[in-house]
Amino acid sequence: MKKTASLILLASLAALTACEPTGTGSTSSSSSATSSASETASASESSSSSESSIAMVDFPHNAAGDLIPGSGAGYTDVSNWAPGMCFPLAGAAYANSQVYNAGGSNGPSGGQCATANYSMPWRDNFCETRSWNNVVCSSGQGHQGQDIRPETCKANLHWAVATEDGVITQVGTYTVALTGNSSPHRIYRYLHLQSASLRVAMGDHVVRGQKIGLVSNNMGDTPTTIHLHFEIRVAQAETMSDGTLLAANSFVPPYTALVDAYQRKLAGPDCATVE
Helix, strand or coil, X not given: CHHHHHHHHHHHHHXXXXXXXXXXXXXXXXXXXXXXXXXXXXXXXXXXXXXXXXXXXXXXXXCCCCCXXXXXXXXXXXXXXCCCCCCCECCCCEXXXXXXXXXXXCCCCXXXXXXXXXXXXXXXXXXXXXXXXXXXXCCCXXXXXXXXXXXXXXXXXXXXXXXXXXXXXXXXXXXEEEEECCCCCCEEEEECECHHHCCCCCCCEECCCEEEEEECCCECECCCCCCEEEEEECCCCEECCCCCEECCCCEECCHHHHHHHXXXXXXXXCCCCEC
């Protein structure tokens, strides 16, 4: 069954080239809302990449930190900050820039549903040029998460799911934050969810793979594309591979963890979707 499921998902990825012309055609950055961990670890644990015992299936993706030329200074720490996490979308996905691709405010001509936006390879966009503080970025400022398009260019259809067992520590009009139960208690934040579809409330305990909400182009009164903006934060002070000290609640690059999670997803049902 695992082999069959993997082949179905791989076939889906190969076939997904067209999408429906829905939603807005340009995007802008989401505002940063502070989310706090419900508990902190007694000591910091290393979050560098670790080998998984689960089979992996590779897929076309650019290297971590390899941003679209001219879109930002990038970053150097390519550690896996959440090894073993569940991929945050239930279906197939395309990680790439919302601002510097077709349909974005700084992108080439075309709408957000352009075939190129729903094609491989993936591309990192953590530390894209923004005015937000981000100590991980070479410039000290930049995009604080990774943008991920769902399987098709259709809002309010594709589910975002819990990355690990944990507690819901923030619920906004289009934002949900989840703090993991296990040390080092990573904080995962999901932006641009359809408000009416949210299946969680503050303080809820969720399990890995549980449905959280539907991906949309919801950003209040600000237009954006149909995508999930996904963040990972540290819950306590930690040190990066280059010696940079991160304060509690700092953003860390999610791309390497997302690639790892997607490779496991393609290999078979790494985490079942839970209602």
